[in-house]
Amino acid sequence: MLLAVLSGLIISLLIIPFGKLLTTKWSFLLTLLPASLFLYFMSYVPAISAGSSFLQHIHWIPSLGVDFDFRLDGLSLLFALLITGIGTAIFFYARTYLKGYIFFDRFFGYLCLFMSAMLGVVLSDNILLLFVFWELTSISSFFLIGFNNDNADSRKSALTALSVTGLGGFFLLAGLILLGNIAGTYTISELIDARELILNNELYPLILGFLFMGAFTKSAQFPFHFWLPGAMKAPTPVSAYLHSATMVKAGIYLLARFSPILGGTDYWNYTLMAVGGFTMLFASIHSLFRIDLKGILAYSTISALGILTFLIGAGTREAIIAASVFILVHALYKATLFLVAGIIDHETGTRDITALGGLRKVLWPLSIAGILAALSSAGLPLTYGFIGKDLIYEATLHTEYQPLGWILTGIAVLTNIGLVAAGFMAGLKPFTGALPEKFANIHLPYKSMWIPPLVLGILGLVFGLLPGAVGQFINHATADAVLGSPSDMQLKIWHEFNLVFILSIATLLAGIIVYFVNKPSALKLQAIERLNAIAPQRIFTRYAHDIMRFSKWYTNLFHNGYLRSYHLKIILFAELLLAYKLWISGPITLDLEKITTPSFYEIGVIVILIGALYIVVTTPSRLTSVVAMSVIGYCICLIFVFYSAPDLAMTQFTIDTLSTVLFVLVLYKLPSFINHTGKAILYRDGIIALSFGVIISLIALRVWSEPISEEIANFYGENAYILAKGKNVVNVILVDFRGIDTMFETVVLSIAALGVYSLIRLRLKSTEKE
Template sequence: MLLAVLSGLIFSIVLVFFGRAFKAKWSILIPILPTILVIYFAQMIPTISSGKGFLQHYDWVPSLGINFEFQLDGLSSLFALLITGIGSCIFFYGRAYLKGHPYFDRFFGYLLLFMSAMLGVVLSNNILLLFIFWELTSISSFFLIGFNNDSADSRKSAITALSITGIGGFFLLLALVLMGNIAGTYTITELIQHRDTILNHQFYPLIIGLLFIGAFTKSAQFPFHFWLPGAMKAPTPVSAYLHSATMVKAGIYLLARFTPILGNHTYWNTTLMVVGGITMLYAAIHSLFRIDMKAILAYSTISALGILTFLLGVGTKEAVVAACVFIVVHALYKATLFMVTGIVDHETHTRDITVLGGLRKVLFPVAIAAFLAALSSAGFPFLTFGFVGKDLIYEATLHYTNADWTWILTGATVATNIALVSAGFMAGIKPFVGPLPEKFEKVHLPYKAMWIPPLILAILGVFFGVLPAIAGDYFTTAASNTIWGMNTESYLKVWHGFNTVFTLSVVTLLGGTLIYAINKPSLAKLARIEKLNSISPQRIITGFANDIVRVGHWYTGIFHNGYLRSYHFKIILFAEALLAYRLWMSGPISLDMWDLTYPDLYEVAVIFILIGALYLVVSTASRLTAVVAMSVIGYCICLIFVIYSAPDLAMTQFTIDTLTTVLFVLVLYKLPPFINMTNRGIMVRDAIVATGFGIILSLVALKVWSEPISTEISDFYGENAYLLAKGKNVVNVILVDFRGIDTMFETVVLSIAALGVYSLIRLRLKSSEKE
């Protein structure tokens, strides 16, 4: 499984070096990888459906509890098949959609990276490894959403999506670390065994709160939902892949995966039901007023994600089964409708449903795929998998454990599904029915690779609708068993007889059809809805973000104004305040413990020379004299080191001081010879701060002198330097071995700085850029 997860990452690196070849004759190889992966995961279906699983472990950073641990069970198998199966269709579709694009190879490099990241999320059995892949999905989706980087809207949408999901990732990391520390393990299969420990811990509410933020931001739950409609600025293959079947369902996967560990608790279930219920109703209603096909699908996607969150909150066996079935239902019809939208936009150059119509006459196979997907989204009886999914949703709400809430929950889901039926018809039927406008008469079918994938997915929706037992036996039952923790004994059937559930399904279909017939979306209606944007979550959160930016500008203007002397002044002033506070809190200095000795004559001479050089530095108006005087101060310190038996420090100080003096002279050669000291106020201020700093450091030295000497640390290094690190120079051993990680990061920082300097040296600006 490790190779399966990393294959997309490896292939994306190959594209960096051989991208030009993949733009032309080798482009057919790009969709081959997800096809091979879907075959790989499909051949494991019999084992997974029988209740067994696969576990793989590879050591990575065992000291930190991070290892390559992968598990393939019912839940991860379902998502892996969706990621690779729908991914195969998207890759074939995208190859034709972006044919001839100058950044063809770059796009598929990002898409392959994203596929690897999603596989890593759903297959990881180590929660820290899961988080690494989780963040990689956010980074790769940022590049995909902002792929059209010449568009300001695309760039803004990408930054918004990264900001929201990135913040969620931060809180998710806190939740995972807390949970792992409480349980004493970071392995998901072992965390399940510590369920009671986690649930009874005082930090349980904090853990689920942090985890909810991570899941809600990724899966676009209210009030974090607004990034998803903005992400529709991405190319259609991105929308079809990320925002229907994969990335937005990562949050749903997270909630499902941790249900056996954190679920079946009032805090967990109530929060998910409330947030999911608000999201599904809010987004479903919004979808009715949109006129852009992508916008309709974006809001209906948010609503569907709300339904899944709501079902996981209901938490009963029926709700878990319904959630697993609806994951497949939604992925099939929504990916189809997104790809259909891309075809319509590709051929007609518009997605406005108020001007589209009659396209069945010129895009007949595309129209068939759209009709079938729209019917599945509506839950058309006895034909589509969506009918089975809606039946199971209503069965879950009707059998809710609290009878007082049964009809409230059922009513909310019915209202949501009625709106979604209408939205599905708006995006999947309206552009293809009615008369064909004259300006679209020359529209023709695109490449077969563009309309065959959505047709395949639409037909699969019908196939599973007619034979739902196949989907249940091989996909959804194993997934629901994993979430439920035991056999759910679920058997999918087309017909359950004339009952309340069937009646609600018919009411939903008829109600949605009626609203579709009555509702006439227009720019005027959309403008009226957008008047409410002033109180929308997007406006509130964006306003808060803008306030943070304003505070940042204020802070930067004060503390980061670009003047080196200002930085030095503030750093020293802060250090003085910190040290003075610490000295004050530590109590008075004990004079009894001072063991003072009178200095020798040569020590006094060195000190007088140092004081004289210091006076010369602060009083001279010549830059060169100041530099020479500073070097004298440095050499005096070297002599003090020699006097007190520290020749290694003396040599280091001598080398650095000499080099610094030479560099100063070389730099000052280009500057005016004299220093402008007209501002006496600043000079007095700096003198006071410098004097205060010297006094405080003197007090610190006396305080250290008065403390009893402890040699535990130095003894440890002295005794173990040779035994553990095979080095006789204790200082070198400390730097290279005992502080190896610190030194490594210092090396990295210097390397980055060197790259920056090299880039500036090699920079060649155009004349217009220089101006």
């Protein structure tokens, strides 16, 4: 499984040197990656449907509890099949959709990286490893959403998506760390055994809040939903992949995975049902006012994600079964509709449904795909969407929270009526009616573009005709993994004539009526957008502007570009911190009998040192200042000699000599000091400098008065030769500490070198220079 997860990352790295080959006929090789991974995961279907699960453990950072632990069970298998299966269709589609694009290779590099990240999320059995891949999905999706980086709206949408999901990731990390610390393990499969310990902990509500923030932001739940419609600025393959089957369902996966660990409480159930219920109804209504195909699909996606959140919150056997089926239902029809919308835009140059119609006459295979997806979205009998909607009503009617059952069912019915109409608007409206004259000459694109949506649309029908087989081999294992016990799922084309069936048919008929009655227009859209003044996006934007203003003030105050200002603030902060520590440590007691009378040569050296220091701070000459500073260094060398530290004296002597030579070479031709400051600032700096010296002296006296602890000395004495193979303890300490220090210095210098090299190689356009 490790190779399966990292394969996308490896391919994305190989695209860097060999990416230009992809613009030729060899681009078809890209589709082999998701296709081979899909076949690999399909090979596990028989065993997992029989109740097995597979674990892989590889040590990574055991000291921090972070290992490459992967688990493949019913839940992760469903998502892995969606990621790779729909990924195959997207790769196949995108190689033609983006043909001739200047950054063709870069796009597939990002896409491979994203696929790898999503597989890592759904297969990780270590919560810290899961978080690493979780953040990688945010970063890679940022590049994909903002792929058209010459467009200001695309850049803004990418930043918005990254900001919202990044904020959620911050809270998620806090929740996962608290969870692991309470349970004493970071392995998800072991956290289930610590369920009671976690639920009874006083931090349980806080953990839930942090986890919900991560899930809600990633899966676009209200009030964090606004980033998803904005992300429609991305190319259509990105929208189809990220916003139907993968990224937006990462939050749903997170909730489903942690449901056996954290679920079953009022905090969990009521929060998810409230947020999910409001989101699904809110977004369903909003989708009816949109006139852009991708806008309709964006809001219907938000509504579908709200349904899944609501079902996981309900937590009953019927609700989890419904969620496991609806995840697959939604992925199939929504990916189809996105791909159809992309082709319509590609061929006609518009996604405005008020200007589209009759395209069945020129894009007939595409019309079949769109209509099949719309019918599955509507829940027409004999489609897999019908099974999904039936199960949703089954879950709401048989909820444990009576008498809320009828209220929840009513909300679900209203939501699905809106989704029926929205599905018809996106999948039916462009192909029915009269064909506008301006579209009479358009033609079918390459087969590699219209075959993937047609296959996905047909699968929605095939799965509806064979629900028992799909449920037996895929969906029941998913429900079992979430419930932690057998779900006894039995999916059939026809159960019986009952209230659930009546509600499904009534929803379909009502949705058809809404579709014909509702006439979306630019005026209606403008009317509803008047409410944007109180919309969550406006509130978040206002806070973002406040943060920017604060950041500007803070930067101007603390990072104004003057080195002397940085030194002043650093030293002042250190003084306050050290002075506070000295204050709370109590008075300093000294044994005056241990203080020896200084010799005349010690006094002489101190006098010379003070004289040199006076010259340094008063001379207008840089060269004189450098020479005086070297005198200070040599005086310190003599003090080391007086106190029997010749090794330190030689080190100090060497450093001072070399520093003096370098300073003289560099500063010899520079002008004299320029006095930028008045007397008040000089006095201020003098006081701060003297204060620093006094504090350091007090610290030295504090250390001298403290009893000597020999634990560290004994440790080095006992282990210097055994562990470090060195007989000189001082040298071993120096090598150990300097080795670590040098390693980080090397990293810093390498980063600086890369930055300098990139600036040297930078070639700006004339517009960018301006």
